[in-house]
Amino acid sequence: MAPQVQNKPAPGEIELRTPDIEDLEALVGLENKSFTTDKLSRRSFRHWLTNAKCNFLVAERDGQLLGYGLVLLQQGTRLARLYSLAVDPAARGLGLGERMLLQLEELAVESKRLFMRLEVEEGNRRAIDLYEKLGYKQFGEIPDYYENHSRALRMQKCIRRINAAQISHPCLWYQQTTDFTCGPAALLMSIASQSPGFKPSQEQELDIWRQATTIFMTTGHGGCHPIGLALAAQDMGFEAEVVVNNEAPLFLDGVRSQDKKKIVSLVDRQFRDKAQSRQIPVKIEQLELQHIRSWLAGGYTVMVLISTYRFEGRKAPHWVMVTGMDELCMYVHDSDIGEHMQDALDCQHVPIALADFSKMASYGANKMRTAVAIRRR
Ligand SMILES: CC(C)(COP(=O)(O)OP(=O)(O)OC[C@H]1O[C@@H](n2cnc3c(N)ncnc32)[C@H](O)[C@@H]1OP(=O)(O)O)[C@@H](O)C(=O)NCCC(=O)NCCS
Numbered sequence: 001m002a003p004q005v006q007n008k009p010a011p012g013e014i015e016l017r018t019p020d021i022e023d024l025e026a027l028v029g030l031e032n033k034s035f036t037t038d039k040l041s042r043r044s045f046r047h048w049l050t051n052a053k054c055n056f057l058v059a060e061r062d063g064q065l066l067g068y069g070l071v072l073l074q075q076g077t078r079l080a081r082l083y084s085l086a087v088d089p090a091a092r093g094l095g096l097g098e099r100m101l102l103q104l105e106e107l108a109v110e111s112k113r114l115f116m117r118l119e120v121e122e123g124n125r126r127a128i129d130l131y132e133k134l135g136y137k138q139f140g141e142i143p144d145y146y147e148n149h150s151r152a153l154r155m156q157k158c159i160r161r162i163n164a165a166q167i168s169h170p171c172l173w174y175q176q177t178t179d180f181t182c183g184p185a186a187l188l189m190s191i192a193s194q195s196p197g198f199k200p201s202q203e204q205e206l207d208i209w210r211q212a213t214t215i216f217m218t219t220g221h222g223g224c225h226p227i228g229l230a231l232a233a234q235d236m237g238f239e240a241e242v243v244v245n246n247e248a249p250l251f252l253d254g255v256r257s258q259d260k261k262k263i264v265s266l267v268d269r270q271f272r273d274k275a276q277s278r279q280i281p282v283k284i285e286q287l288e289l290q291h292i293r294s295w296l297a298g299g300y301t302v303m304v305l306i307s308t309y310r311f312e313g314r315k316a317p318h319w320v321m322v323t324g325m326d327e328l329c330m331y332v333h334d335s336d337i338g339e340h341m342q343d344a345l346d347c348q349h350v351p352i353a354l355a356d357f358s359k360m361a362s363y364g365a366n367k368m369r370t371a372v373a374i375r376r377r
Contacts, residue, residue: 011062014096016103019058019068021049026065027058034086037147040070048083055080055107059087059096066091069100073111078353080108080159082118085127097130105134105159112328114160114351119145119152131155137346162331162349166324168296169193173348174200176335180217183224183303184208185335186319187233187374190301193321194238194376208232214267218254222264223317225250226370227271229303230280233374241300242275242282243291244370251317253364287369289357292322292330300373304332306352307363317363323349330354 019027027045048054048070059067067087071080082104087096108116119142120127136155145152172192176185187208188200212228213221230240244250249268255261275282287304295302302322307315320332329351337347352360362369 014059014061014066014094014099016057016059016100019049019056021046023058023065024049027068030065030068030086030088033089040084054083055104055111057100057104057107059091059100061091067096067100069104071104071108071116073108073113078112078114078351078356080104080111080113080116082116092126097127098134101130101134105157109159114158114329114353115156116159117154117156119154121146122151122153128153131157158346158351160329160351162324162329162351163326166326166331167349168322168324169301170196171321171323171333171348172198172200173333173344174335175337175344175347177202177205178209178221180213180221180223181205181209182335183212183229183319184232186303186321186333187212187224187229187372189321189333189335190303190374191233191236191238193301194374211235214251215263216255216260217251217264218316223251224319225268225271226305226372227275227280227282229319229372230282230374231271231274231278233372234278234280237377238374239377240280240372240374241295242280242370242372243285243287244282244368245284245286246366246368247284248366250368250370251364253366254317287361287371289325289330289354291371291373293325295373296322296325298375300375302371302373304361304371305363305368306332306360308338315363320350325354328354330357 024045028042031039048056053073053075055071057069058065069085070083072083073080085097085101105116136157138153139156140154142152170193172189174185174189176182184205188204192198192200211232212224214225215222217223226242226244230242233240249265252261252264255264292302303319304322306318306320308318320334323331323333331349331351334347334350
């Protein structure tokens with residue numbers, strides 16, 4: 001069962017606690033008062049009351065159950081799912097729904113989950129207001145989801161927050177101004193993290209892109225080569241190091257025509273030659289978490305190339321800046337407010353589970369992994 005929540009309530013005080021099988025009847029009663037369709041059955045409650053893969057909370061006052069919340073812990077994922085939340089009609093509007101949900105989020109973080117997801121009926125204004133107030137954002141919808149055929153909104157919140165002590169540098173966030181300038185945006189954030197008062201601009205963003213671009217990458221404009229970013233950083237007064245697990249030209253898989261492949265290869269050669277003549281260390285080895293840890297410990301700021309597949313289901317190479325690490329996660333600033341990220345806060349200190357790092361920081365058929373670290377000279 002989930003971690004126990006213990007409070008010693010004073011008379012009249014509302015206590016949050018983990019329910020047990022003795023609460024079954026009261027839970028069924030509460031369910032009937034709270035929902036007209038899609039009710040949890042007695043059998044489901046019995047199941048979840050005795051199941052370890054959930055966090056279950058009830059709110060009680062003077063022996064009377066006033067509300068419950070149930071979160072399922074999906075195995076093999078970083079997700080928790082708010083399966084149900086209900087407050088007795090007589091106790092609504094007292095802040096109980098909010099209190100239970102916040103407590104359930106904390107329990108989910110203790111259960112090593114990074115994101116809380118939920119479905120809510122599109123007309124359920126009270127519930128939607130509550131979720132929005134607590135920072136949930138809609139990321140999808142499911143037509144004909146409920147028994148009454150209404151649509152469900154899918155909402156999500158990042159519940160794991162970086163501890164201030166784990167932040168490696170002051171971390172300004174900058175929003176990239178084009179689709180193809182995640183690399184320059186990551187570099188500008190990295191420079192800002194080492195240069196108090198530095199303000200990134202679009203001019204600098206485009207300048208860096210012109211210096212570091214691979215010219216072509218998948219369709220459209222090229223993104224940035226790790227060595228290109230390192231060279232740009234050196235020009236701006238930083239020492240830079242690159243780790244890449246491949247000696248073959250980078251991003252070659254992404255382009256189809258032979259002409260484009262030739263150009264991408266030539267640009268890769270030029271970057272490697274320049275790195276050599278300007279004494280920028282380019283280590284050809286497998287990028288591991290240990291590289292990032294020791295760079296952070298040495299006062300470097302680190303940019304990692306990730307595949308956005310795990311964020312958005314679309315495979316694209318994407319540069320992010322590492323803002324810190326703890327025992328479970330690496331945190332990154334992502335300069336792209338994508339379709340599912342709706343505001344700047346969603347893109348700051350985004351957690352990536354360390355256990356997922358090798359899949360996340362690996363791009364394309366040849367599993368390219370690369371990172372650039374910079375430190376003020
Ligand atoms: C949704 C529900 C759990 C909210 O519980 P609650 O204890 O009444 O909510 P709270 O008192 O914590 O209110 C928190 C926020 O919810 C929203 N809210 C609460 N009552 C509301 C109302 N009458 N109208 C609109 N919004 C309301 C507000 O945003 C409120 O914040 P505020 O007080 O700062 O304005 C409760 O209404 C309920 O049980 N509904 C039936 C079951 C249900 O629909 N569950 C959700 C399934 S997805």
